[in-house]
Amino acid sequence: xxxxxxxxxNRITKTGKRIMxxxxxxxxxxxxxxxxxxxxxxxxxIYYSFDVKDINKGEISDGYSVSRQAQAKFSLSLESxxxxxxxxYFCATSDKERNYGYTFxxxxxxxxx
Amino acid sequence: xxxxxxxxxxFNVPEGATVAFNCTYSNSASQxxxxxxxxxxxxxxxxxxxxxxxxxxxxxxxxxxxxxxxISLLIRDSKLSDSATYLCVVNSIGGYNKxxxxxxxxxxxxx
Numbered sequence: 001x002x003x004x005x006x007x008x009x010n011r012i013t014k015t016g017k018r019i020m021x022x023x024x025x026x027x028x029x030x031x032x033x034x035x036x037x038x039x040x041x042x043x044x045x046i047y048y049s050f051d052v053k054d055i056n057k058g059e060i061s062d063g064y065s066v067s068r069q070a071q072a073k074f075s076l077s078l079e080s081x082x083x084x085x086x087x088x089y090f091c092a093t094s095d096k097e098r099n100y101g102y103t104f105x106x107x108x109x110x111x112x113x
Numbered sequence: 114x115x116x117x118x119x120x121x122x123x124f125n126v127p128e129g130a131t132v133a134f135n136c137t138y139s140n141s142a143s144q145x146x147x148x149x150x151x152x153x154x155x156x157x158x159x160x161x162x163x164x165x166x167x168x169x170x171x172x173x174x175x176x177x178x179x180x181x182x183x184i185s186l187l188i189r190d191s192k193l194s195d196s197a198t199y200l201c202v203v204n205s206i207g208g209y210n211k212x213x214x215x216x217x218x219x220x221x222x223x224x
Contacts, residue, residue: 033211042117042200043157043214090156101147101202102212104156 003027006091006105013081013112021076021108023091031094032074033102034058034066036087043090049074081112116140117215119201125221130191134218136184136201145204146177148186150197151217157200160186191222 035043045058047066092102146163163175201215
């Protein structure tokens with residue numbers, strides 16, 4: 001099993017629909033992140049969480065919300081999807097004690113039509 | 114100005130060539146530096162950390178110049194399998210492990 005699992009892998013949804021992307025990890029890391037990636041652009045941070053009770057906005061949080069249900073689970077919601085939220089979404093985790101970078105999930109390809 | 118800037122490429126090189134990528138970062142307080150590799154439509158994967166004294170991992174060599182706020186990655190003896198996008202990554206201000214990603218440099222190695 002992957003260390004960081006994202007579901008679904010692909011999703012097509014209609015404008016205005018609410019959608020949730022889920023992320024779970026088995027690495028025991030405290031820190032979790034949601035990024036989006038658009039063609040030709042770097043990864044942009046949406047939200048991050050350093051522990052279960054900690055939620056922080058990233059660079060592009062408008063239109064998104066998150067929930068940290070447990071240390072291992074971090075969900076991203078689009079309350080009312082719009083076409084410019086079509087992108088590749090990545091969840092990542094990191095260990096607060098050791099600065100060895102992130103472990104990413106395989107990504108969710110979201111298309112809003 | 115972007116926090117992390119890279120030449121988007123593509124760099125088209127023949128097998129066996131040596132190729133170098135550069136990256137500049139804007140925050141002089143950054144403490145952690147990485148190179149990630151990303152294959153098309155896949156997740157980024159850590160290639161190597163970058164240390165102040167420079168470091169090598171097989172065919173890959175990373176250098177850091179703090180004075181110029183500049184990071185480099187050198188790939189020797191390029192393989193077809195090295196074709197990918199290489200992301201320069203720097204930690205954000207505040208000391209937290211929150212990383213800022215460059216947009217990446219695309220490398221295409223041809224026979």
